[in-house]
Amino acid sequence: MTLLLRRVRPEQVRELTLVFILVAVVAFFATQIPNYLAWQTFTDISTGLAIIAVAAVGQTLVVLTRNIDLSIGSVVGLVAYFVGTLLAGTPGMPAPAAFGIAIAMGGALGAVNGVIVAFGRVPAVVATLGTLAIYRVALVELSGAKTVTTDSLPAWLLNLPRMSVVSLGQLDVRPLVLLALAVVIVFQLVLSYLPYGRRLFAIGSNPDAARVAGLPVERDVFVAFLLSGALAGLAGFLFLVRFGNITVVAGQGLELQVVAAVVVGGVNIFGGSGSIVGALAGATLINVLQQSLIRWPAVSAFAQDAILGLLILLAVASDKVILGRLRTIWVQARRRDEERAAATAAEQATHGA
C-alpha cells in the first residue's frame, strides 16, 4: 500500500476515486431505473456530456491560473444563436466555415474577458460576471425575440446528431462525442508537455513567484481566457447541432455546471493543480447524476436540483478530507524515503572514507 502510495501522486488517486464513484453511481441507478443499462442511455448521456466537457476543458485552463470564467453560459448561447442565424440566412455555407466562425467568435468573446482580467487587473469573478450579463443582453437584443428553429437550419446540421461514427450493435458513438474526446486529449497533452501548459500551473501556484521568475503571466492568462472562450464557442456550435431550437435563454446556467464539473474533477479552485482528464471525469459524474436523477421516478422534479447540489458538496468535501490525508501520508512517505536515502548515502560516504 505504501509502495503504491509512493508511486502514485494523490491527484491521480483522486481521479481513480472519481472513476470508482462513477461506477458506483451507475451501479446504483441500474438497480433503481428499469432499462437503465441500455445503449440508448449511453447515447443520450454521452451526447449531452460532449457540450459540457468541451466547455470544462476551457474552464480548467482558466481555473489553473487561479481565475474563473463565469461568462461561458452566455458565450455558448450567443455563439449558438449567431451561427444558427447565419446558417439560416445562408444555407449554402460549408460546415467547416460555420465551425470556424463559432470558434473564432467564442475566441473573440473570450479575448474580451482576457483583456479585462489580465491587463485590466479586474478580478476574474467580477469581470466575467459582468460579461456574462452583457453577452446575454447582447443576445436578447440581437435576437429581436426570434427563435432559431430547426427547420431553418441546413440538413447536414440536423442530421449530425442522428449520425453515428462508430456503431457497435446498438451502441452509437456520435460525432459530437468523438470531437469532445479529441479536444480533451489534445488539451491534456498541451497541459502535460507544452511549456505553455506547465506555465499555467506555475502561475496558478504562485502568481507573484511566476512573475518574478520572468514568466509572461499577463499574456498566458490572456491566452487561457481566449482559449476558454474559443472552446465555449465550440461548445456553442455543438449546442446548436444538438438542440436546434435556440432561444435567448440557450446555455443559461451552463457556467455553473461547468465550474462544478471542474471542481468535482479535482481542479483546485485556487489554481495550480488539476488536469483535463480530471475535469472530464467530473463532468461525466455530474452529467450522469443529472441525467439519472431525472430518470429516477423516486425523486420529484423539485428535489433533483437539491440532491445534485448535495452530492456535489459531498464529493468536494469528502475529497478535501481524503485528499488532505493522502497528501500528508504521501509527503511523510516521501520524506522518510529521502531521509533513508540520505542516511544510506551518508553511511556509504563514511564507509568509503
Added chain:
Amino acid sequence: MRIKHSTSLSLLAGLALVASACGGPAAAPSQSPTQAAATPTQAAATATAGGVAKATPGQSVKMMLLPKFLGILPFAQANKGAGDAAAELKNSTALAFVGPTADNSVQGQIEFMTNAATQGYKVVMISNNAGDQIAPAATAAQAAGVKVVAWDSPIPSAKGENLFVAQVDFNEMGKVMADMALSIMGADGGKFAILSASPDAANQNAWIKALNDALKDPKYAKVQLVDTVYGNDQSERSYTQAQALVAKYPDLKVIMAPTTVGIAAAAKAMQDGKMCDKVKVSGLGLPSEMVSYTINGCAPQFALWSFVDLGYLTYYTSYMLATGAIKGTEGEQFEAGRMGTFKITKDPTRSAGLRVLMGPFKIYDKTNVEAEAK
C-alpha cells in the same frame, strides 16, 4: 395583414362557439339594460351603445407591457398586437415593452411592478411568472393608482390584479389537451406525460390542473397521465427531460408540452432519438416552429391561440380601464376595436378575480400548419 384579418374573423366565430358551448353567462351579445344604467359616470364619459363601453382615442396613458421575460416569440407577438392597438387608439405616450431576462424573471417582474408607480405608469400589463409572490408589489402599485391587468398568466389569488385577459378558458384548455392526447393515441389510449415550463407559472399549473380534471371524464378512461416534469422554458432542459421521460416510461405514447419552447425541444429530442414512431409530441406550439415536426409526424397535432390578438385585446382593455371608459367591474361590456365586444365576468377557473375571455383555440395538423407557418 390579410392572414391576421381572417384569423380575427375566425376568432370571433370561435368565441361565439366557445361561449355558447359553455352556455354560461359569458355569451349574450344583448345585455340587460341595467348594465348600462349601472354606471352613469361612465356613460357620460364615453359613447355607450346598448351597454357596451367604447374607448375614447387620443388620450395619453403611460402603459407598460411586462412579459414573463424578454426574448421569445410569443411575447414579441403580443407586443406587436399591443402596438397595433396603441396606434389605433392614438395614445400619444409610447408603449413600454420591458421585462426581465429569463434567469431573473421572478425578481425582475417584482422589481418592475414595484417601480411602476414612481415611474409614472398608469397601467402595468403583466404576464405573471411570479405566482402570488407578485401580489404585494401589485397591491402597492394599485394603491398608488396603477391599474394592474394580467394577461396570458394571471395572479393566482387575484390580489393586486384589476382584470385578467385570458387567452382561452383555462378549463377548456384541459379538455383540448385531453382530446389531442386521445386523438393521437387512438381509441386504445395509453400513457402520456406533461412537459411543463417552470413550476411557478400560474397558467401552466392551471392548465395541468384542468387537464387532470378533464381526464376524470369516462371518455378518457384509457388515457393515463403518468408524470409531470419541468423544462423551465429552456430548450436544453426540455430536451433532456423529454429523453428522460421516454427512458422512464418505455410504453409512453405522448409527451404533452403546453409551452412553445418545450414542445419544439421535445419534438427534436424524439426526432434525434428516432423515436417519432413510438412517442408523439403535442401541446401548445407556434406553427412556424413546429411545421417540420408536424409534416414528418413527430408532432401530428398541437394547439395555440393568437398572441398578437391577445396583446391587442390586453392593450385595449387596459387603455379603457385607465381612461375610465370601463371600471373593471363584473358584468361590464366593452368594444375592443377589430376584435369585437367582450364582457368582464368572474373567473370561473380561480377562486377570485375577474376575467375577460378571448379564445378560442386553433388546432394545427398537417392540413393547416404550413399555411399558418408563413
